[in-house]
Every structure is written in structure tokens, then in C-alpha cells.
Amino acid sequence: MIRVVDLKKTYGSGAAAVTALAGVTLEIKTGEFVAVMGPSGSGKSTFLSLLGCLERPSGGAYYLDGRDVGSFDEEELAELRNRKFGFVFQSFNLLPRYDILRNVELPMIYAGLPRRERRERAAKLLEMVGLQHRLKHKPPELSGGEQQRVAIARALANDPQVVFADEPTGNLDTRSSHEIMGIFKEMHRSGRTIVLVTHEPDIARYAGRILYFRDGSLIREEAVEDEVH
Numbered sequence: 001m002i003r004v005v006d007l008k009k010t011y012g013s014g015a016a017a018v019t020a021l022a023g024v025t026l027e028i029k030t031g032e033f034v035a036v037m038g039p040s041g042s043g044k045s046t047f048l049s050l051l052g053c054l055e056r057p058s059g060g061a062y063y064l065d066g067r068d069v070g071s072f073d074e075e076e077l078a079e080l081r082n083r084k085f086g087f088v089f090q091s092f093n094l095l096p097r098y099d100i101l102r103n104v105e106l107p108m109i110y111a112g113l114p115r116r117e118r119r120e121r122a123a124k125l126l127e128m129v130g131l132q133h134r135l136k137h138k139p140p141e142l143s144g145g146e147q148q149r150v151a152i153a154r155a156l157a158n159d160p161q162v163v164f165a166d167e168p169t170g171n172l173d174t175r176s177s178h179e180i181m182g183i184f185k186e187m188h189r190s191g192r193t194i195v196l197v198t199h200e201p202d203i204a205r206y207a208g209r210i211l212y213f214r215d216g217s218l219i220r221e222e223a224v225e226d227e228v229h
């Protein structure tokens, strides 16, 4: 379970200080699928990168399964990011010069998995997202939707408990967006916790709960009754 108490983030200092997150308190249960919405600049990405331990908060507390993440050193945070978390971004962030099999293998290299095992697992994950026939292709040879499917396979490489996604459908057409959301639904069904930032109301309805941010604060939340299956 994720629990944050008065979580804050300020960038810069003095007159140039920007409050990106003004103190957010909430819980996300294990296995929950939560969407985060709100206007541009409302702190959604900041919130996600604090939960994903990509950045440290300026204030407040973060408990993950009861453990105080604020007390973790850099090594423990890196371990958390590599083993427990998976990340998917709007811009895919794939390595263009490596084939997609290699792209999906990379997190498993960092995790120290033997070569044969990681090859097999990467191929299996790429098959799961429907790209088994493209293993030797490089990201620039694929469509946006296909590249995002590679990024999802990569995010799942080390079998994460939590998947953080920041506008994963932001660069995709409607059809690819819903295909990608189908894969997120699958991830959720397999027991993973998902936190997904989106601008699009019909994408947010794949989640069970929507959090609305404004000016760095959580202003409202909504249980989705008729979530998309």
C-alpha cells in the first residue's frame, strides 16, 4: 500500500521557488488502479515522480507497505525503482539503436538476470503485447502504439508490483490508446497497482478511482462506477 502524508515538492528557492506539490495526503491500496487528472501544471507528473522515487519530496512523508521511504538511501531507492516499480512515459524513452528485444532486456541486465533467462522473458513479454514478430526491429521502425507496447513490456521486465504511467497515451491515436489501455487493464487484473496520469476523461475511466489535482493539491476524488473493462 502507498500512503503519503502532506507530501510537498518545491523547485528552486527564494523568489524563483515554484510549489509543484502543495501537500497531498492520500492512500492507494495494493492492487488498485488509480487515474490522476488535472490541468497542465497542477502537479500530476511531480506527484508521480515522487511516488516513483525518481525525485525526493521537499516535505511530508511517504510510506510504502508501511516502510518510511524518506529514510531510504540512494541504493535502496534505486533497488525499489528497478525491482518494485515499472515506469511508462508519454515519450516511450526507448533506446533507438537497440532492437526491441534488447530494450526490454535492459532492466533485467541491471537486475543481474542471466542472459538466457532474460532473453526468454523479454521475448515472452513482447509476445504478450503482440510484438513477437518484431523482436529484431529497432524502435524507430515501429509505430507510436507499437513503441508504447515495447515500453510497457520493458516496464514489466522485473515483474513490478506498481506501475507508474505518465500520459502513456498522450502521443497516440484513439485506437492505439484503447489498445494500450487494454494492456493496462490486463496488468491490473494480474494484481498490479497502477497509477496513471492522463488528460483524457475516457482514458481515466479505465481506472477504479480518479484523483483530481489543481495548483499542487488534491481537490477531489471520484470512484468510477462504470469503469471500462
Ligand SMILES: Nc1ncnc2c1ncn2[C@@H]1O[C@H](COP(=O)(O)OP(=O)(O)OP(=O)(O)O)[C@@H](O)[C@H]1O
Pocket: 011, 012, 018, 019, 020, 038, 039, 040, 041, 042, 043, 044, 045, 046, 047
Ligand atoms: N524541474 C522543475 N523545475 C522547476 N519547476 C518545475 C520542475 N518540474 C515541474 N515544475 C513546475 O511545477 C509545476 C507542476 O508541474 P508538473 O509537471 O507536475 O505538472 P503537470 O500537472 O504534470 O502538468 P502537464 O499536464 O502539463 O504535464 C509546474 O508549475 C511546473 O512548471
Ligand SMILES: [Mg+2]
Pocket: 044, 045, 046, 166
Ligand atoms: Mg505532466
